[in-house]
Amino acid sequence: MNTTTAAVLVPLLPALAAAVILxxxxxxxxxxxxxxxxxxxxxxxLAVFVAVRQSGREPLLAxxxxxxxxxxxxxxxxxxxxxxxxxxxxxxxxxxxxxxxLYSTGYLRGDPRYASYAALVSLxxxxxxxxxxxxxxxxxxxxxxxxxxxxxFLVGHYWETATAxxxxxxxxxxxxxxxxxxxxxxxxxxxxxxxxxxxDIVARLSSSLSGFELSHPTLVALLLLAxxxxxxxxxxxxxWLPDAMAGPTPVSALIHAATMVAAGVYFVARLLPVFAASAxxxxxxxxxxxxxxxxxxxxxxxxxxxxxxxxxxxxGQLGFMAGALAVADREAAVFHLLTHGAFKAxxxxxxxxxxxxxxxxxxxxxxxxxxxxxRAPDAFWATTVGLLALAAVPPxxxxxxxxxxxxxxxxxxxxxxxxxxxxxxxxxxxxxxxLVAGLATALLTAAYATRLWLLAFHDPVDARVESxxxxxxxxxxxxxxxxxxxxxxxxxxxxxxxxxxxxxGGSLAPTLTTSVLATGAAVLGGTAVYATWRRAYESAQAxxxxxxxxxxxxxxxxxxxxxxxxxxxxxxxxxxAAAGLVRHLDRAVIDTYVRGAxxxxxxxxxxxxxxxxxxxxxxxxxxxAGALVLxxxxxxxxxxx
Amino acid sequence: xxxxELLSTSGQEIxxxxxxxxxxxxxxxxxxxxQLVHAALWLVVALGGLAVExxxxxxxxxxxxxxxxxxxxxxxxxxxxxxxxxxxxxPSPDADSGNRPVALAVALASAACLVTLVVDAFxxxxxxxxxxxxxxxxxxxxxxxxxVLPFEALSVLLLAALVGAIALxxxxxxxxxxxxxxxxx
Amino acid sequence: MHLVYPAVLSSLxxxxxVYGVLARRNAILVLMSVELMLAAVSLNLVAFDVWLGDEVxxxxxxxxxxxxxxxxxxxxxxxxxxxxxxxxxSSAVDRLRALADRDGNEPDRAGPEPGPEGAASRExxxx
Numbered sequence: 001m002n003t004t005t006a007a008v009l010v011p012l013l014p015a016l017a018a019a020v021i022l023x024x025x026x027x028x029x030x031x032x033x034x035x036x037x038x039x040x041x042x043x044x045x046l047a048v049f050v051a052v053r054q055s056g057r058e059p060l061l062a063x064x065x066x067x068x069x070x071x072x073x074x075x076x077x078x079x080x081x082x083x084x085x086x087x088x089x090x091x092x093x094x095x096x097x098x099x100x101x102l103y104s105t106g107y108l109r110g111d112p113r114y115a116s117y118a119a120l121v122s123l124x125x126x127x128x129x130x131x132x133x134x135x136x137x138x139x140x141x142x143x144x145x146x147x148x149x150x151x152x153f154l155v156g157h158y159w160e161t162a163t164a165x166x167x168x169x170x171x172x173x174x175x176x177x178x179x180x181x182x183x184x185x186x187x188x189x190x191x192x193x194x195x196x197x198x199x200d201i202v203a204r205l206s207s208s209l210s211g212f213e214l215s216h217p218t219l220v221a222l223l224l225l226a227x228x229x230x231x232x233x234x235x236x237x238x239x240w241l242p243d244a245m246a247g248p249t250p251v252s253a254l255i256h257a258a259t260m261v262a263a264g265v266y267f268v269a270r271l272l273p274v275f276a277a278s279a280x281x282x283x284x285x286x287x288x289x290x291x292x293x294x295x296x297x298x299x300x301x302x303x304x305x306x307x308x309x310x311x312x313x314x315x316g317q318l319g320f321m322a323g324a325l326a327v328a329d330r331e332a333a334v335f336h337l338l339t340h341g342a343f344k345a346x347x348x349x350x351x352x353x354x355x356x357x358x359x360x361x362x363x364x365x366x367x368x369x370x371x372x373x374x375r376a377p378d379a380f381w382a383t384t385v386g387l388l389a390l391a392a393v394p395p396x397x398x399x400x401x402x403x404x405x406x407x408x409x410x411x412x413x414x415x416x417x418x419x420x421x422x423x424x425x426x427x428x429x430x431x432x433x434x435l436v437a438g439l440a441t442a443l444l445t446a447a448y449a450t451r452l453w454l455l456a457f458h459d460p461v462d463a464r465v466e467s468x469x470x471x472x473x474x475x476x477x478x479x480x481x482x483x484x485x486x487x488x489x490x491x492x493x494x495x496x497x498x499x500x501x502x503x504x505g506g507s508l509a510p511t512l513t514t515s516v517l518a519t520g521a522a523v524l525g526g527t528a529v530y531a532t533w534r535r536a537y538e539s540a541q542a543x544x545x546x547x548x549x550x551x552x553x554x555x556x557x558x559x560x561x562x563x564x565x566x567x568x569x570x571x572x573x574x575x576x577a578a579a580g581l582v583r584h585l586d587r588a589v590i591d592t593y594v595r596g597a598x599x600x601x602x603x604x605x606x607x608x609x610x611x612x613x614x615x616x617x618x619x620x621x622x623x624x625a626g627a628l629v630l631x632x633x634x635x636x637x638x639x640x641x
Numbered sequence: 642x643x644x645x646e647l648l649s650t651s652g653q654e655i656x657x658x659x660x661x662x663x664x665x666x667x668x669x670x671x672x673x674x675x676q677l678v679h680a681a682l683w684l685v686v687a688l689g690g691l692a693v694e695x696x697x698x699x700x701x702x703x704x705x706x707x708x709x710x711x712x713x714x715x716x717x718x719x720x721x722x723x724x725x726x727x728x729x730x731x732p733s734p735d736a737d738s739g740n741r742p743v744a745l746a747v748a749l750a751s752a753a754c755l756v757t758l759v760v761d762a763f764x765x766x767x768x769x770x771x772x773x774x775x776x777x778x779x780x781x782x783x784x785x786x787x788x789v790l791p792f793e794a795l796s797v798l799l800l801a802a803l804v805g806a807i808a809l810x811x812x813x814x815x816x817x818x819x820x821x822x823x824x825x826x
Numbered sequence: 827m828h829l830v831y832p833a834v835l836s837s838l839x840x841x842x843x844v845y846g847v848l849a850r851r852n853a854i855l856v857l858m859s860v861e862l863m864l865a866a867v868s869l870n871l872v873a874f875d876v877w878l879g880d881e882v883x884x885x886x887x888x889x890x891x892x893x894x895x896x897x898x899x900x901x902x903x904x905x906x907x908x909x910x911x912x913x914x915x916s917s918a919v920d921r922l923r924a925l926a927d928r929d930g931n932e933p934d935r936a937g938p939e940p941g942p943e944g945a946a947s948r949e950x951x952x953x
Binding site: 651653654657658661664665668669671672677680681684687688691694695697698699700702703706707710711714715718719721722723725726728735736737738739740741743744745747748749751752755756759760763764766767768769770772774775779780783784787788791792795798799802803805806809810 | 829830831833834838840843845849851859862865868869872873875881882884887889891895901905906909911917919
């Protein structure tokens with residue numbers, strides 16, 4: 001099979017599956033499971049096939065014109081660009097989506113809306129793969145928006161609950177809030193650069209010979225950044241992601257760990273020269289990333305719900321990727337994206353098993369339950385591996401990718417000649433910001449990972465009192481997926497040498513200084529949490545170490561630093577007030593006109609009814625008088641002529 | 642048609658105007674009197690005077706038909722109607738409705754208009770009465786030649802009116818059957 | 827003879843009839859006024875027929891038809907007046923207001939009132 005054909009089939013298969021499921025799912029529910037799982041797995045296999053065929057070679061470009069735009073030099077094309085970034089991210093997306101589909105067969109067994117769920121997950125996967133493969137900005141936008149709407153439906157899967165409804169609306173609105181400037185940015189970029197093709201834009205910008213420059217690089221970069229911040233849950237548009245945990249856990253794994261949020265980072269990675277053209281944009285990105293990292297890590301430390309912890313950690317890890325991009329190192333960013341996608345999907349799916357077993361997602365409740373570890377051994381091991389990867393403990397995957405990011409930041413901060421990957425140069429300020437924030441976040445990440453693990457599982461002297469509620473065991477599909485995903489979480493990092501060949505060719509190897517610094521920070525964080533927990537555990541019962549560690553900050557951190565309240569004060573309340581004003585105007589002003597418009601004819605009608613007395617003589621008098629007037633008028637007219 | 646002035650009067654015209662004034666006066670009394678039976682009698686006078694006017698206009702056949710049918714049957718029917726609705730014999734104060742001023746105004750206005758119009762239109766028109774135009778033989782001739790079809794249609798109409806009147810009366814008797822039946826007091 | 831005389835007489839007679847129709851309360855008096863109006867029209871027809879010297883005598887023939895129609899009209903009209911008098915106990919035109927536009931929940935004041943006492947009570951006020 002041709003590589004291009006295979007690449008086209010990768011997003012096409014899940015889309016077709018989604019269409020077929022939507023058409024037939026209601027009538028033939030028995031076919032939904034194979035229709036959901038098989039095309040996704042096939043597309044994963046094809047993605048792997050494409051990746052293997054393309055490994056380390058020159059990027060493969062293929063395109064066909066989709067539609068003219070009125071400007072002959074700016075057509076919209078169905079184009080694929082198969083470079084190392086695209087094929088690797090596609091493999092990640094397809095594999096995680098396949099795992100999620102498999103897992104969902106167990107997790108959502110007996111769910112009445114499984115058919116639509118499976119179709120939406122397939123469609124979602126297809127859209128993400130489209131975003132990954134496409135070389136055309138408009139087609140990318142289509143996939144981008146399809147993901148947005150699918151995430152709306154999937155987060156709102158349990159729409160019977162108010163939280164799911166409001167969470168889905170919030171996810172939709174917040175991401176759309178970023179998408180509006182995103183669209184404007186895409187159009188501005190395309191008209192500025194004279195092409196919708198990403199490869200053309202990048203080639204023009206990075207070629208030193210042509211001397212091409214964007215006329216408003218900062219403006220375009222900031223507009224695009226708004227969309228990226230919405231999708232990738234960066235400050236200040238990150239608030240939808242923790243709430244989006246109201247969706248089913250596999251959806252969280254798919255959307256909020258590996259695919260949708262990765263789209264933003266991936267987009268910046270593809271268009272990095274555009275962002276690198278503006279030092280201001282990079283510094284802004286670095287500042288946003290730093291704030292996001294530290295803030296979300298603190299918030300994650302204080303959360304009680306296991307999925308919310310993971311959600312905040314996702315935001316933080318995305319901040320890491322954004323930081324890598326801010327120092328103009330897209331290899332590190334995509335490397336971290338890959339490893340994070342693997343271990344975060346693993347963590348989410350394991351959390352799903354834990355929640356199903358414990359019957360609750362609350363860490364405080366789990367910390368009182370005995371034998372969670374024994375009842376769900378697969379989830380225990382998966383969580384352990386995932387958390388170790390998350391905390392960047394060598395030799396797990398997270399260690400290498402995080403090292404790559406911090407190393408890139410260190411390069412950008414200290415010697416501004418980090419130029420192996422490209423001619424892109426990042427400002428030293430961005431490097432310093434990312435470096436400091438990254439180290440702080442490494443510490444905090446290790447801290448909340450340790451806390452999660454301790455609260456959920458660690459019970460050295462069997463001090464826990466409550467027994468687990470009776471429940472069904474996780475199905476073999478679910479646990480099997482966990483073991484599958486454990487492999488990349490463990491081993492993907494070791495492939496850094498191979499991966500750098502597939503990407504731009506820059507070194508992804510960990511450097512000694514940063515490794516020691518970051519690992520030290522991680523160990524420090526973990527130890528601090530363990531010590532605090534130990535004291536609490538010995539003194540009374542298993543207690544949450546977070547309040548003691550965070551001190552007065554805990555309350556704010558748990559509320560996500562009150563950003564929702566800020567939004568409520570800045571956006572929601574003025575909008576409410578404006579709506580109230582409009583309502584008042586509608587009632588007081590417009591309704592008056594309406595009532596007047598109804599009342600005046602009513603009044604006239606009442607007057608006219610007065611004439612309808614039923615007295616025939618009155619009628620006749622009026623008739624004769626009228627005939628008289630008409631006759632006189634006719635005569636006068638005739639005479640006048 | 643000799644050249645005659647507007648008010649150069651002949652004997653026929655004098656009689657016509659005198660009888661016309663009588664007819665008008667009787668008609669006015671008919672619509673204003675407070676005694677209902679008197680109104681019917683004034684109607685007799687007015688219609689009888691009108692028959693004289695027809696004679697003056699040489700329409701003799703129409704005049705006799707007028708006398709026969711109007712005076713002979715219609716007025717009698719009206720008198721019967723008055724009796725059957727138990728109309729009072731003496732003057733009744735509420736013979737006129739509250740619409741009277743309006744009626745007066747409308748009637749006067751229309752009279753003014755019509756008279757003005759008619760006088761203005763026929764100021765110089767004269768009827769030649771030397772040759773009688775309404776003799777019975779000529780009228781009968783045209784009635785049973787030219788107008789025989791409308792005549793027959795009219796007979797059907799009369800039959801229908803007869804049937805209708807009977808039906809209405811029968812319905813009344815069948816439905817009501819109350820003791821409040823019969824003539825006046 | 828001057829044509830103005832019969833024409834003016836007929837106009838005035840017609841207007842007197844109009845006044846009677848509009849001002850009289852008793853339905854039979856209204857019918858009489860209608861007769862006056864018809865008679866006025868008849869006079870007009872005859873006068874113009876004589877003036878024109880119509881060979882087929884259309885005006886006078888129509889007058890004959892009109893007289894017959896008047897007889898028929900008076901017969902049917904009287905039958906209706908009698909029926910109304912029987913049903914409502916009154917032949918006053920301005921009291922028969924069943925066609926008045928009034929609210930649906932308002933009782934129909936001029937509606938049929940069965941029973942002799944209704945007719946009797948109405949009789950004291952109308953006749």
